[in-house]
Amino acid sequence: MNIIQLKSFVEIVNSKSFSKAAKKLGISQPALSMQLQALEEELGTKLLDRTTKTIKITKTGRETYKYVKKILSEHKNLLKAIRIEEEIVRGKINICG
Numbered sequence: 648m649n650i651i652q653l654k655s656f657v658e659i660v661n662s663k664s665f666s667k668a669a670k671k672l673g674i675s676q677p678a679l680s681m682q683l684q685a686l687e688e689e690l691g692t693k694l695l696d697r698t699t700k701t702i703k704i705t706k707t708g709r710e711t712y713k714y715v716k717k718i719l720s721e722h723k724n725l726l727k728a729i730r731i732e733e734e735i736v737r738g739k740i741n742i743c744g
Contacts, residue, residue, distance in 0.1 A: 648689050650722060653715045655682040656694060660712055663702055 658668040659679070669679040687694055694708035704712065 648686060650719070652682045652686040653719055655679055656686055657712065657715055657719065659683060659695065659702065660704055660708070665697075665702070 655668070655672065658672055659665060662668040662671060665676050665679055669676040672679065674682075683695065690711070692707045693705055694711055696703045696705055
């Protein structure tokens with residue numbers, strides 16, 4: 648499981664479309680499908696029921712979505728904290744006005 652797979656899953660759910668999610672993420676639809684498939688294989692469950700026209704999140708997918716949103720939020724916070732720490736270590740000063 649990796650951040651790209653988690654972001655892919657969230658974007659598919661939010662977009663309700665593989666093609667829209669792929670476009671937003673800047674990757675091909677087959678690459679996006681592979682990301683989701685790898686995530687589902689690792690978790691050992693289907694997160695989405697998909698047909699040629701619709702995507703429906705499964706019960707497990709809904710629960711997973713909640714956790715993934717938290718993980719991605721914490722990942723973003725971590726990256727922000729690291730950037731701030733790096734600026735402090737380098738002695739960089741930002742003045743807002």
